[in-house]
Amino acid sequence: MPIVEGIDTRSLTRHLRMHGAMRACLAPARAGTVADDTDPGAWINGRTPGARAEAEYLSTLAKALPVLEEQELVEGVSTSALGLVDHDTWAPFAPPPQSPHAHRVVLIDCGVKHNIARSLTRRGLDTVIVPYHTSAEEILALQPAGVVIGNGPGDPSAAALATTVQTLRTLLDGPVARGRMALTAVCLGHQVMGLAIGAQTSRLRFGHRGANHPVRDVTTGRVYITSQNHGFQVDATTIPAASGFTVSHVNVNDGSVEGLAHRELPVFTVQYHPEASPGPQDNQYLFDRFVDSLETIR
Structure with a gap:
């Protein structure tokens, strides 16, 4: 079951309302990035280098997805x-x-x-x-x-x-x-x-x-x-x-x-x-x- 945690969901809703439906990526954290952070909230807002790297990686994957058209x-x-x-x-x-x-x-x-x-x-x-x-x-x-x-x-x-x-x-x-x-x-x-x-x-x-x-x-x-x-x-x-x-x-x-x-x-x-x-x-x-x-x- 996908779970969203640690983000302002209302802000996300407003962003989608302003910009329309968008591509997204949901994936397990890779070893060596946020998966190894001792602080369970470290990935929020990219607090650590590992979290920032993971966010950039997932963003790249999402942008590479084919558009529906x-x-x-x-x-x-x-x-x-x-x-x-x-x-x-x-x-x-x-x-x-x-x-x-x-x-x-x-x-x-x-x-x-x-x-x-x-x-x-x-x-x-x-x-x-x-x-x-x-x-x-x-x-x-x-x-x-x-x-x-x-x-x-x-x-x-x-x-x-x-x-x-x-x-x-x-x-x-x-x-x-x-x-x-x-x-x-x-x-x-x-x-x-x-x-x-x-x-x-x-x-x-x-x-x-x-x-x-x-x-x-x-x-x-x-x-x-x-x-x-x-x-x-x-x-x-x-x-x-x-x-x-x-x-x-x-x-x-x-x-x-x-x-x-x-x-x-x-x-x-x-x-x-x-x-x-x-x-x-x-x-x-x-x-x-x-x-x-x-x-x-x-």
Whole structure:
């Protein structure tokens, strides 16, 4: 368990508030430095040469860490092959409404959480999971009524996700535009969808982490408590007017975009995690909304 001792934690909080999220390093003390000091508080404020040397060493390690924007994280957590999602018998919530038809949906795995897949199969959807780099042609060959782009780690503009962005553009311009496919996206998938419609993304000064973030539905004014874990956002001012998309949800704390929706087509996205595992259960209704959108597919 990491423990912080001997520093002004309030000062640290203020520093991060002023300068934003920063890289850090946590490591055991090396022999010959602070580890050998007889005074247990000697390392505080670099009171001894050993403590000062250790502080400089750890600072060097932290500065050498790659920034988040330079890391390709999705390829390390995505499935490597197409597969059918099992109908899990675990039931953490009351049985949800079932799809009246056995719709097939494709779940694009960017590091998706198990309970997102479970939330689809529990609604009677035949769910096929595919790697993040699956092409639109490969997805269309599966003949799905809908596609879900799941959550995952890292920067949505990472080079590895360029194929995913192009896949979504092809689907949006093809079967979705013709009313033959529904789309929804969660977290990283929401950000990738933003790029696919021509918007831009940026890193948040302070990432959203935790299970108590208030989000307001722009249409109804209702506020939902959401679970979030992301460091990037879709920039509202960059959403092309011609795309047909509007901001559907906003973060009550900082006003950032928490959801997108198309004015006419069955497409919507959310930045937060509706599957509630772990987290508040306010937003399971979004999966029901996706099922309803599948019923409109011709």
